[in-house]
Amino acid sequence: ELRVKLTPAAKTLFVGQTFTANAELSTCGGGVKLSDTFSWAARDPVVATAESTAGRVTAVGVGTTWVDVTGEEYGRVGAIRVSVSPAP
Numbered sequence: 001e002l003r004v005k006l007t008p009a010a011k012t013l014f015v016g017q018t019f020t021a022n023a024e025l026s027t028c029g030g031g032v033k034l035s036d037t038f039s040w041a042a043r044d045p046v047v048a049t050a051e052s053t054a055g056r057v058t059a060v061g062v063g064t065t066w067v068d069v070t071g072e073e074y075g076r077v078g079a080i081r082v083s084v085s086p087a088p
Contacts, residue, residue, distance in 0.1 A: 001028035002077070006069060010081040013048075013059040014088060021055040021080055023069050036071035043068065048082045059084040 005024040013019065025034040040050040042057070044065035050057045057067055059082070066079040 002026075002034070002074060003028050004077045006078050006080055008080065010083070011057070012083045012085065014085050015059050015061065016087055018056055018058045021050075021057060021067065021069070023055070023071075023077060025071070025074065025077065034074075036073045036077075038077075039070050039072075041068050041070070042066075042082070043079075047084050057082060062086055 003026045007022045011019055023038050025036055026032060039052045040055045042048045042050045042065055046061045047063040047065040048057050048059050050067050062084055064083045066081055068079045070076045
């Protein structure tokens with residue numbers, strides 16, 4: 001069985017802020033790290049955008065969206081919740 005660690009699992013940003021997401025895969029017990037190439041995609045690009053190969057997420061509008069994480073070998077492995085507030 002596959003174990004997925006998404007960092008962060010959720011993120012709250014102000015419009016204009018960015019962060020870089022990370023994904024790690026391992027066997028269920030965590031003993032063997034697995035390798036995969038990930039792509040990142042925001043479900044609502046009006047709220048946030050994601051650089052598909054780098055995992056860099058930018059908040060562009062107020063709201064909440066999810067950034068889906070997909071591995072070339074293992075398929076969709078999860079999603080990161082992104083909430084965006086107006087810039088202070």
